[in-house]
Amino acid sequence: MTAVADGEANEKPAYTYIGSDRKRVEDPRLLVGRGGYIADLKMQGLTHAAILRSPVPHGRIVSIDATEALKIPGVIAVLTGEDVKKHMNPCMNFGPPTIPQFPIAVDKVRYVGEAVAAVVAEDRYIAEDGVEALVVEFEDLPAVTDPMKALEPGSAVLHDEHGTNLGYERTFEFGDISEALGRADLVVEDTLHWGRSAGMPMETSGAVARIGLNGVLEIHCNSLNFSYLQFLVATALKIPSNKLTMRPVPAGGSFGSKFTAHKVPTLAGFLALRTGRPVSYVEDRLDHLMNSDHHASDRYYDAKMGFTSEGIITGLDIDVVDDYGAYLQFGVGTHGNAFSQAVGPYTFRDLKYRLRAALTNKCQQGAYRGFGSEVHNWVLERLIDKAAQELGLLPEEIRRRNFIQPDQFPYKIPGGNLYDSGDYPKVLDTALGMIDLAYWRKEKARLREEEGRYIGIGLATTQERSVFSSTEFWFWFDEPAFPITSSPESATITIDPTGAFQLLLHCQAMWGNSPETVSTTIVAEEFGIEPNTVNVSYADTARALPGTGPGGSRYTVMVAGAVRGAARKLKKKLIDIAAHTLEVSAEDLELVDARVQVVGAPERSLGLPELAASAYFFALSLPPGMQSGLEEAYTYDHPYTTLPSADRTDLGVFYPIMGHACHIAVMEVDPDTGQTSFLDYVAVHDAGTVVNPKSLGGHVTGGAAQGLGSTLYEELAYDEEGQFKSSTFLDYLVPTANEVPPFRIGHVETPSPFTEYGIKGGGEGGRMVTPSVVSAAIDDALREYGMRVRELPVKPSEIVATVQDSLARG
Amino acid sequence: MKPPKFMYCDPDSVEEAVALKSRYGHDSLVLAGGQSLMPMLNMRLANPEVLIDINRVTDLQQITRDGDVLEIGAGVRQSVLETDPAVAAAVPLLGLVVPYIGHIENRHRGTVGGSLAHADAAAELPCAAVTLDATIVVQGTEGRREVPAREFFEGFMTNCCAPDELVVAVRFPVTPAAAGSAFVEHARRQGDFALAAAAAVVTLDAQGHIASAAVGVAGISGTPVRATAVQDALVGGPTTTEAIAAAAAAVGDSVNAADDMHATGTYRRHLAVTVVKRAITAAVGNAAAVERNGS
Structure with missing residues (x-):
């Protein structure tokens, strides 16, 4: 259900395709089972790898005996950390160099599930037989599982070279937090824990590697932003980058879990190089759950927020320990994401943020929809709800009083990032207009009184940052090794000799999102053709122009910029050809509905097929000096980013395309079972100019469903001994269609002043709001029992315990 | 995998x-x-x-009514029990428990005998079998024998079959027409194994008091169990909320499942009492409705 609440349509440029509900062009092939996924890729002589995963959380590898495994007919090779040590450099790593990582553990294992050995065999069954036949001796080391204890002196240390389990520590203060909390009439404090969850695509990470022509290693894979970072894979494999071609394979979902997921393709490449055979390695669900590169944030907060008696926020003081697991592959970029919207949609200026990254014997962290910003949103909203309760303010009222106002944009926040545009009161009012809260508040009282039922209302207003700049990877360090500032995206548009369109994208863009729907919409808008007549393909790294790929809700904005840039160049060429042919001035021509025509005299025109024929076959009819063909490429750089200051008092502009959302949920909670259900849910998002309400609505729905998962169901749990408790979907509970309510979706459009068409990213927003709104609704339903959600996921057992404890106290 | x-x-x-x-x-x-x-x-x-x-053994895929007994072949798909009118008429509880087994896709494949033989203490059909005093028919080289459900389930995912035996059928006594049946389950998500579930079949006497009660509980110990203490407390008593709640409280002592990541022991005890209370209440309501409709 979608409602575009705008009311100012006459101010918007008139678009033909942008903004209209259109079916995704990707869907037909996906719905008939022709997605072309990695497991579908067959080739002559293909072998299959399986991985022995560590059963111990922390231990030295004493010996690996492969004798029996190698006797099994069909087993080709067994490779271990010793091979890796001899033939590889460490994998790409954006954390401290003292925390290196290899795709197979070298000398030590540091979490349950870490790769210990790879068996390559004629098929996957035999490979798994081989894994079962390996005999490995470990010398157990003390398991480090509690992130607080990990930081204490005397704790066993994961990485000897690093010397401590404190992976990284930094405190940023913007403004004066002591003064800000000192002048507050009310300071609310809380200890909060956001537990581990992860994106769970139906398809896991996988790669097929072989040595091809000229000895070039070809790696087909469904992960990695490889036209950005391919050289880092080549470096790990110790081969020249022009001897490695990475080929994009459509992915069956990512949600962050395939973002720069480098170990699977790197390992497949390594196995192909060592065995000389084509090798397929596709994670199974056990591999993926316990070892996916991408367990997500696991944070423990001590947080304080000051308020005036009117509910105006004075400042925020955060002390957070993030349990990063055994490696720090993306540094602490997940907290850079929190910084990009550190103050939420609110006006306070004083902020302190202390971060300690703890290393423990758990799987490393990676990306998951929100990339750490969703956690910060939850903390902000938890504190504001607590203050609203203590100050006797309605949740919508306290938020409204703190909003940055529409006339304050562009708005530079403490820390340095900039919000491009927004209308937060309008988003709130739109949401309030879609649901009758006065009715629900009366109904809540009536149901409690007359039927003994408990319903609660939750409301949250949060930011939805989009379009990251790569400065966020390194501003944490005073002397970064590689202070990268580029994060471009490219597109090549070709009109073939018949006038048909080819669009080449230059990154691994097909992750179950809608890159083709969006990019063909832009091509269609620019040339006046039907979107579904454009054929889309993806360049491999041997041919790719700079491209960063999806991530941080950047792709729609960036590909729109790239496509429009290429379109401008190509349109100029078409017009120049037409001007020469029609013998009119180029200034008098315009491109309308796939024809170049004389302004004011549309009967004098040439269609694309005629122009294309000239471009390819009639060089003597072209303007003097013009080259044959109709192809133009464009590389679009980040629309607005600035360097951090040397002293880091200003982190620079790194995530300025700022969306916003308001969700309101009405939930029922059963105090005797802890079961929750939804009575209504509205979600209003402002992602700037909406390219396609249907696909954006899909993002909101999917993101909200995953937010619900992280809030109520999904938990990547380890016990005190470091054993992993969530290794199957029996225990890792992904919400299904039965648990996810229908979300009633609304859009507000506040165009970005910095992007083409005013588009903002909207790929992650749902997950950035749902945890806050569900937590608030549960609290509200059981407020009489002192319910206060402090830890996610909220389990039914905790809800019942709170109620029973309260009743026992009387 | x-x-x-x-x-x-x-x-x-x-x-x-x-x-x-x-x-x-x-x-x-x-x-x-x-x-x-x-x-x-x-x-x-x-x-x-x-x-x-055994999917080709069509003899195992029959449902037959034999007087006061409904015999269901081990190979009958679970989903059949949801839709077969003969099952609904003879043993109404089955139609109530089966929708809680996994999802419809699982029930189209999963069999009645498979679920019983698997003997998961949190599963629905074993709980129904224990509640209804069903007998499990097993066949080995020595021939067929019938085992009362309460003896069939020996412990955590363990049944009493000898190595040469397989489950061939389950025989359910036909439920008296005047009885009310109910099933209440709580799981983390729809389709998951129960954290606790309760089945109840009750009949009422002329005064509206409870004449008979069978209450079975799943998910609280190594096997599905009959809540005999609860039954004893109910029989002869009134159907007031207080009386049912007081009787249901007795099930708490039967809960001995260990803590796991989805439920603490304390929570499971509270949940067991809750589902037992709700199942009895619903069964009483259904019995009363049968009586009203019959008179």
Whole structure:
């Protein structure tokens, strides 16, 4: 259900395709089972790898005996950390160099599930037989599982070279937090824990590697932003980058879990190089759950927020320990994401943020929809709800009083990032207009009184940052090794000799999102053709122009910029050809509905097929000096980013395309079972100019469903001994269609002043709001029992315990 | 997640299946719907030498009414129990429990005998069998024998079959027409194994007091159990909220499942009492409705 609440349509440029509900062009092939996924890729002589995963959380590898495994007919090779040590450099790593990582553990294992050995065999069954036949001796080391204890002196240390389990520590203060909390009439404090969850695509990470022509290693894979970072894979494999071609394979979902997921393709490449055979390695669900590169944030907060008696926020003081697991592959970029919207949609200026990254014997962290910003949103909203309760303010009222106002944009926040545009009161009012809260508040009282039922209302207003700049990877360090500032995206548009369109994208863009729907919409808008007549393909790294790929809700904005840039160049060429042919001035021509025509005299025109024929076959009819063909490429750089200051008092502009959302949920909670259900849910998002309400609505729905998962169901749990408790979907509970309510979706459009068409990213927003709104609704339903959600996921057992404890106290 | 090598047999008859079972004993496993066995094979938690696939044994796929007994073949798909009018008329509880088994896709494959033989203490059909005093029919080289459900389930995922025996049917006594049946389950998500579930079948006397009560509970210990203390407290008593709540409280003592990541012991005890209370209340309501409609 979608409602575009705008009311100012006459101010918007008139678009033909942008903004209209259109079916995704990707869907037909996906719905008939022709997605072309990695497991579908067959080739002559293909072998299959399986991985022995560590059963111990922390231990030295004493010996690996492969004798029996190698006797099994069909087993080709067994490779271990010793091979890796001899033939590889460490994998790409954006954390401290003292925390290196290899795709197979070298000398030590540091979490349950870490790769210990790879068996390559004629098929996957035999490979798994081989894994079962390996005999490995470990010398157990003390398991480090509690992130607080990990930081204490005397704790066993994961990485000897690093010397401590404190992976990284930094405190940023913007403004004066002591003064800000000192002048507050009310300071609310809380200890909060956001537990581990992860994106769970139906398809896991996988790669097929072989040595091809000229000895070039070809790696087909469904992960990695490889036209950005391919050289880092080549470096790990110790081969020249022009001897490695990475080929994009459509992915069956990512949600962050395939973002720069480098170990699977790197390992497949390594196995192909060592065995000389084509090798397929596709994670199974056990591999993926316990070892996916991408367990997500696991944070423990001590947080304080000051308020005036009117509910105006004075400042925020955060002390957070993030349990990063055994490696720090993306540094602490997940907290850079929190910084990009550190103050939420609110006006306070004083902020302190202390971060300690703890290393423990758990799987490393990676990306998951929100990339750490969703956690910060939850903390902000938890504190504001607590203050609203203590100050006797309605949740919508306290938020409204703190909003940055529409006339304050562009708005530079403490820390340095900039919000491009927004209308937060309008988003709130739109949401309030879609649901009758006065009715629900009366109904809540009536149901409690007359039927003994408990319903609660939750409301949250949060930011939805989009379009990251790569400065966020390194501003944490005073002397970064590689202070990268580029994060471009490219597109090549070709009109073939018949006038048909080819669009080449230059990154691994097909992750179950809608890159083709969006990019063909832009091509269609620019040339006046039907979107579904454009054929889309993806360049491999041997041919790719700079491209960063999806991530941080950047792709729609960036590909729109790239496509429009290429379109401008190509349109100029078409017009120049037409001007020469029609013998009119180029200034008098315009491109309308796939024809170049004389302004004011549309009967004098040439269609694309005629122009294309000239471009390819009639060089003597072209303007003097013009080259044959109709192809133009464009590389679009980040629309607005600035360097951090040397002293880091200003982190620079790194995530300025700022969306916003308001969700309101009405939930029922059963105090005797802890079961929750939804009575209504509205979600209003402002992602700037909406390219396609249907696909954006899909993002909101999917993101909200995953937010619900992280809030109520999904938990990547380890016990005190470091054993992993969530290794199957029996225990890792992904919400299904039965648990996810229908979300009633609304859009507000506040165009970005910095992007083409005013588009903002909207790929992650749902997950950035749902945890806050569900937590608030549960609290509200059981407020009489002192319910206060402090830890996610909220389990039914905790809800019942709170109620029973309260009743026992009387 | 690929199984190790095994030999595959697909007999046509019960006798052949029994002969294979007798020949391979503990080294063999029976494949029916595969909803639990296939994941166990793929995760190498089960490692049989021989897999005996009984899907071709059509004799096991019959439902027959024999006087006061409804006999359901072990190979009958669970989803059939949701829709078969003869089942609904004879044993209404079955139609109430089956929708809680996994999802419809699982029930189209999963079999009645498979669920019973698997003997998961949190599963619905074992709970129904114990509640209804069903008998499980097993067949081995020595022939058929009937085992009361309460003796069939021996412990955590363990049944009483000898190595040469397989489950061939389950016999449910037909529920008296005046009885009210109900089933209440709580799981983390719809389709998950129960954290606690309760089945109740009650009849009322002329005064509206409880004449008989059968209450079974799943998910609280190593096997599905009859809540005898609860039954004893109910029979002869009134159907007031207070009386039912007081009786239901007795089930708490039967809960001995260990803490896991989804439920603490304390929570499970509270939940067990809650589902028992709600199941009895609903069963009483259904019994009263039957009486009203009948009079």
